[in-house]
Amino acid sequence: MTINTLTKNTKHLLHALYQSGVKHFVVSPGSRTTPIALLLAEYDRQNKDIKLYIDVDERSAGFFALGIAKTLQQPVVLLGTSGTAITEYTSAVAEAHISHVPLIILSTDRPAELQDNGAPQTLPQHRIFGELTKKFVAFTLQDEQPDVTEYIDFMTQKLIHEAVDAPSGPLQINLPLRKPLMPQLHEQTTIIVPPLKFDTIKKDMMSMQLSESHVVILAGPNEGVDYQLELINFSKKYHVPVIADVLSRTRQKTTIYGIDALIKANSLTSAHQPDLVIRFGATPISASVLQWLKSENIPVWSVDENASADHSRHISRVFQLSPVSFLSQVSLNNDEMFYQLWQNLNQKTRYITGEAGIASVLDKVLPEQTAVFVANSMAIRDMDDIFTGQTTQNIYANRGVNGIDGVVSTALGMSSTFQQRSVLLTGDLTLFHDMNGLMMARQYQLPIDIVVINNNGGAIFSFLPQAAAASYFDLLFGTPLNLDMSKIANLYDLAYVKIPTAEALKQVLSTPVIGPRLIAFESDRSNNVKAHQQLIGGSDA
Amino acid sequence: MTINTLTKNTKHLLHALYQSGVKHFVVSPGSRTTPIALLLAEYDRQNKDIKLYIDVDERSAGFFALGIAKTLQQPVVLLGTSGTAITEYTSAVAEAHISHVPLIILSTDRPAELQDNGAPQTLPQHRIFGELTKKFVAFTLQDEQPDVTEYIDFMTQKLIHEAVDAPSGPLQINLPLRKPLMPQLHEQTTIIVPPLKFDTIKKDMMSMQLSESHVVILAGPNEGVDYQLELINFSKKYHVPVIADVLSRTRQKTTIYGIDALIKANSLTSAHQPDLVIRFGATPISASVLQWLKSENIPVWSVDENASADHSRHISRVFQLSPVSFLSQVSLNNDEMFYQLWQNLNQKTRYITGEAGIASVLDKVLPEQTAVFVANSMAIRDMDDIFTGQTTQNIYANRGVNGIDGVVSTALGMSSTFQQRSVLLTGDLTLFHDMNGLMMARQYQLPIDIVVINNNGGAIFSFLPQAAAASYFDLLFGTPLNLDMSKIANLYDLAYVKIPTAEALKQVLSTPVIGPRLIAFESDRSNNVKAHQQLIGGSDA
DSSP states (O other): OOOOHHHHHHHHHHHHHHHTTOOEEEEOOOSTTHHHHHHHHHHHHHOTTOEEEEOSSHHHHHHHHHHHHHHHTSOEEEEEOTTHHHHTTHHHHHHHHHHTOOEEEEEEEOOGGGTTTTOTTOOOOTTTTGGGSSEEEEOOTTOOOHHHHHHHHHHHHHHHHHHHSSSOOOEEEEEEOOSOOOOOSSOOOOOOOOOOOOOOOOOOOOOEEOOOSSEEEEEOOOOSSOOHHHHHHHHHHHTOOEEEOTTSSOOSTTSBOOHHHHHHTTOOOGGGOOSEEEEESSOOSOHHHHHHHHHTTOOEEEEOTTOOOOTTOOEEEEEOSOHHHHHTTEEOOOOHHHHHHHHHHTTSOOOOOTTHHHHHHHHHHOOTTOOEEEOTTHHHHHHHHHOOOSSOOOEEOOOSSOOSSSHHHHHHHHHTTOSSOEEEEEEHHHHHHTGGGHHHHHHTTOOEEEEEEEOSSOGGGGGSGGGGOHHHHIIIIIOOOOOOHHHHHHHTTOEEEEESSTTHHHHHHTSOOSSOEEEEEEOOHHHHHHHHHTSSOSSOO | OOOOHHHHHHHHHHHHHHHTTOOEEEEOOOSTTHHHHHHHHHHHHHOTTOEEEEOSSHHHHHHHHHHHHHHHTSOEEEEEOSSHHHHTTHHHHHHHHHHTOOEEEEEEEOOGGGTTTTOTTOOOOTTTTGGGSSEEEEOOTTOOOHHHHHHHHHHHHHHHHHHHSSSOOOEEEEEEOOSOOOOOSSOOOOOOOOOOOOOOOOOOOOOEEOOOSSEEEEEOOOOSSOOHHHHHHHHHHHTOOEEEOTTSSOOSTTSBOOHHHHHHTTOOOGGGOOSEEEEESSOOSOHHHHHHHHHTTOOEEEEOTTOOOOTTOOEEEEEOSOHHHHHTTEEOOOOHHHHHHHHHHTTSOOOOOTTHHHHHHHHHHOOTTOOEEEOTTHHHHHHHHHOOOSSOOOEEOOOSSOOSSSHHHHHHHHHTTOSSOEEEEEEHHHHHHTGGGHHHHHHTTOOEEEEEEEOSSOGGGGGSGGGGOHHHHIIIIIOOOOOOHHHHHHHTTOEEEEESSTTHHHHHHTSOOSSOEEEEEEOOHHHHHHHHHTSSOTTOO
């Protein structure tokens, strides 16, 4: 048979995506996606290194794809059908925008002649994500002009390059399609997409000898390639203390952890004060550390390929460079005593009770290199304060916009990229927001332990001034859901364990299972506040 | 105590909303919403006609508010916190945009000095819904300029007027707020918002005597006030056949129902052919009727306050008027035999088996004026073909963008406006998409029967060309979820009944319960296709 235009152009699109490094496709099928989805399913069967996931809830699908793209640092395609289906991706696109993840939205659409004219399931999809996407293009796959095929070949490769190039970000490819939507299957014509190559020239600085003797490195959340080895070597060679955010993926025994709790417990003295802080990556989880740098008027340089800004407006110099590149070109004369003083902070006793115990158990018992996804709000703060990174630095979260939506799906997307079991640490409110995401855990039997701290609502508000408005507190802030965790497990056929104490998590994690498991720790919001206030005593300095 | 600026301006905003007719507020609490939410909770306790709902999942909240606004035709406020929370409203905003529902988004935001600068939970929220919102405004509630208070008073009333004025639509009020966020509670200062009144001058036509003798009215989905009485009187007076879409809210024994099935069964002869069709409201559910009008080249006029367009591009004249206004100014000379010929179509036998039986049972047994929300895809088509409207015309659906997301929440929003029990008719795939919405049914013990036709996936695709791609069908189109309906009921503490046949629904509906109930009918996709093909025999004409 002769290949028809729709089939030919769709195959060019898929092949150009593949050639540009897209290996993962998350599809939420609908009527309008038919030609792309069918040819993609065929393409998937023909190529072993393609992974195709079907996720019917587009909100979950968006975050599932985000999880894969974030973990592998590769572009991942989301394919969705016209109408509100596309708008369901908005939250994941927003997170990808702020946290620099190359999410590629293929939005199928009604054709131009059906726009704004009463046709069903029709929205103005053109640039529907507005500023949240880096680029937008529309491909008319049914257009017979040969130019169109060449345009698809070229633009797809160009766009994927731009999505991946720092600062990485999401983009939208809109695909208006008219009926008939059925493509040709088993069509044999060879598709050749002329490759488009990009040579990236990295900016270099002159090699730099710093005169300051009390330099500290603050390693913030890492959105790029790992640099733990280079950082630790640098730290040892030049005696530079490293404050490591739990998302920096650089924590180990010589990095300082839990800076937020240390500052709150007044553990930093004037002797700890640096004369320069070099900050890597995105905004640190600890708000206190940024406040401290500003209030003490300590100079801060930022080294970040994405040139993420500083909302404390205190950075005085920005290097748009990878940490590795920066570290290879800088030398220091740091004071060894100063280094030792900072090291001692790691010896401070943490009095860990209640919910915080979960982070502590994870710190002790996780198998090496376990990937851990951490929900926002309380979970990430606990991990930042307590998790030392002895066993694994493989920690992820959605810290672009810090949403509590989509966390389950992002974690599942992450776990789908690993053979080894992963862990999601979350509260019940975050779990509820993306409960639908659990369908993917069941459908694909993903190897993940979902540890839920069930304090029946929004625990973080108990720490904020809102707690004073007692008569409206539970209605507006506590928002108790009264969800029975065992029933959630039952609905999605998840293995289920309820643990009476944080310590009991050790035993559970050492009991192997296959597929997804929900582990519920029942907590109490009011005790939790007390436990956290006493995390580091002020007197043992 | 002296009232502070934040408290004063927030109270002005709330009072201006209230004065403009906003009585329903759906709040998804977060940190940034604190001042608005607290003062709103206080305002709610002081005013008996305000209804405040808390819905922690913003996607569900968006559709819940849509359900209220759609049913009451009143502006409803959604209050959400900064970041991805706001983007979760996008799908409900899209549906409101296309189906003309005045949804008012109060999006709290980080202040201007934290934008695009690495601050947590910060997105470019300014006009974040793009073309999907009719208007946008930002109020700086903490600004001490007296002008600002006057601006809030005036603009709020103006904006709500514009949201409600045809074509109605959603709008966004963005509220950048800086810390401290706590307002003053129990503050006694009297707030006076100078009222802003609008006189709406309705366009009138000259009274019009039509010469055509074979006029047919096609009453499409009604997004405005009901006009059944006027329509039926008009129809009887001038012998005009009325083809009534199930969402027109005009069906009764003299209106023609199930036009789609009638056309597919070739029941329309040349004698049925009109010389003019007057179409009311939005795009009809039946695609066949639009195709028929176009292929037979029958002139069509559209009467629609919202001036929704016609994607079949066949309308020759548009009256931007309410049906009531139109009917009061038009007279006809229609042929009585022609009227009778059309009436006979209602006598055609429907052979109802399988899933379609549910719509038939609802038609027979619902208490008068029961509100029924109908999911898209198969459910709405069955209702349009089978439901005669003898008992109730109170039928709703999301037919702006026809999404399968948010249906549960919209139906619950609808049911919250009625004392009487409501019904939601849905398939399992649509139920799954918005399963989180069920939390509101439990929290507020909403009086609703959720009838789910469980055919384990996307039944509609079995009717489309996609069914031919057998080896990819279930993966991409059938998308079986294997959900156990009883476990869903168990998770949300819903009363639960499984019915073996559609007939059994009669018995269940006559058994009173309090609060939400899930009624599951287990179906089979392949039998369903056969049952629908034989709905109207071609031979009994």
